[in-house]
Amino acid sequence: MKRFAVVTATVCLLFAGTAAANQSNTGCGIGTMIFEGKDGLLSQVAAVTTNGIFGNQTFGITSGTLECEQATMIVASAQVERFVGENMDQLAMDISRGQGEYVRTLAVLLDVPAEERTAFFVKLQANFTSIYPTDDVTHVDVIQNLETVLKG
């Protein structure tokens, strides 16, 4: 599973810098990556989820946005980080079932080839408790745990 992109924390901090300079309410992730440095609506691709319920970091969190500074991640692109952070609960449900649109999207973001996806889903499901070991697990922990599981 070496094919997963390895992006260092430097990249993330870089994003954090530009994000902070341009719009304080946008963290790192898909939006910043795609629209980094652009003002206005298209670049806002708002980092904040509208309902604010599955916002970020831990299960069932109700507010706040993703901040790159907190990401000491080793693996995963900013896109993965944002997706995992903003869909914590849905992704966990899908992983526990070994199927679903959210875990499929994770596979897409991690460039898992179509023929390896079933094995990918099975592996994540079998390791659910290692990926989500505690109640206060954050999205950063989840990404690190995913990496550990996928390397093992």
Added chain:
Amino acid sequence: MFLVRRSAPAVVIVGALFSLLLGSTPARAVSVGGARSSYAEELVASALEGRLYERAEWHTLLHYDDGWFGTESLVDDPSFFAAPNGKSDPAAELEATVRSFFAAPPDSGKHPVCRFAARFEWLVEELGVDRTWLPVPRCEPVEEIIDRMRPVKVLLSFPTAYMNSPASMYGHTLLTIVTEHDSELLSYAVNYAGETDTSFGPLYALKGVFGFYRGYYSILPYYAKLQEYSDVNDRDIWEYELSLTRAEIRRLILHVYELEDVYSDYYFFDENCSFNLLYLLDAARPGLDLTHDRGLWVLPLDTIRAADEAGLVSDVRYRPSKSTEIAHLASLMSDTEQERAVALARGQVEPAGAVVAAVDPAGEARVYDLASEYLQYLYIDGAVSQENYVPRFRRILGARSRLGNPEGERSIPRPPRPDLGHRSSRVGVGGGVLDTRGFARTTYRAVHHDLIDNRGGYLEGAEIVFGELDLRYYPEDEDLQIEAIDLIDIVSLSPRGRFFGPTSWKVRTGWSRRGLGDGRRPLVYDFEYGIGRTYRGGPLGLWYGLADVTAQLGGSLRRNHAAGVGVSAGWLTHLGRRLQFHGFGRAVRFGLGEYGTVIRAGVGQNLELSPNLGLRAEVRRSWVDDTDWWDWTLRLHVYH
């Protein structure tokens, strides 16, 4: 239309020679600048000569509307226009726009080639503009956006009706830009919404109807919109894939880009979310002109029908909401299994430990899946606190993860397409008998659905009627009478069950005939509000009971008014696909103004002849004090 192009490099060289000869650089700058401005004037002349300001594309891109008072743009933000009078003068706007492209790059903010990105691209093509003459030859930021976004298709997404918010009863529409990523969750949702400031219902409605709010376009990750609509508001979502080409999608994005941070006054009924999305489609495909036939109101469903009739819809998909998923999952399970899932979600039993020795792994997996879905539903609903939700959620999922994947993905049956249901407006003709007097009857309803209208594609137990006129003509007396004018008539009968406990309610206001003890039936203004409960009697349909308060005003009433409390009950069902039935009774005790008790009972039946044709029969009996009368009617309804 094309200009004879001047060779730009040649002029620059000539300019350079001049400056060499004169030995001064400013002269060169002046010379290039001069050539530039004369090129600009040439383009302006060509644009005006070609009467580009009369072209449909120009009118679409500027949102011009030919109204009673001349042409005016529906966009209200001055920054959307290059000319100060651009809102009402397409020619002046064209002239100023062409000139603006030659402006020097700004120190901050956007250059006009970005501010007017879609207009720029259109004019460059139409006028054959030589970009080498432009200080800013292209809008780089938007090019980067399109490069990185890699859009491949566009969906018209339709979250269905949400009864508990007046703004979303008709549903909503948004555009979804799907990227090359092999997952729809990674798409972008383009949304147009009014920026509202009050949750106080009547004020909110008034401000909305009269355009006091500003509407803005916004873009969000699609999954964020899915969470909002499907998980939080429990609305199923229909996705209509549009057959737009890449070039058309590019134009659509350019138009969104030039509309960023630009506001238009928002009107609930016509200049609303659905209508404004049509501009994006018109901009994408010139000649489509979906915005042309704007009536007095634009419903989201009408938008979809318009897109479909224009041949834009290539595929239709259905995304069930969380509550639809819960109901479907429960329908696959026994009562005992359902009760276990509820107990797990409510924390009354603990999930199994590390070892799960399931006799029936598929059944066990369903119990845990239902438990986690339902727990999430309870959490969103506020019935479970976060402190309880998080550990319970994680333990249920942990237990579920040990059960493997015994069933594969469950597919939820697709209900009838909402856009194929009956049309929004309705005309009725027929007649009837009031006691012994015969009458002819005609009715007209602006929008949109009552409890027993043809039901395909509509929400069961939901009635949303705005503006209905009911006229009767009694030939014996040569008397034409208004029987009723319904201003607002909303009924929400949602069944309660093991998983959901919604309140049913109704709001009605308008003029109707009210019987008096002396046998007269004067027209009075009436307001009615009620709440209650609805249950599903298995295959027998819905049973409901409501308690209400009611107030009436009218010259024929004692002291010109009446107020009272009432109860009503009814049974709503359908026989087969084509016959709808509603039996109802209501008793109101008036204690203020015009005293007395009014009782009414009746049945209504609708036979669907075709999706847009129905035959309606109604029988009612009313009692007021010592008098009573019968009312029989038969009507043919045409939905249009």
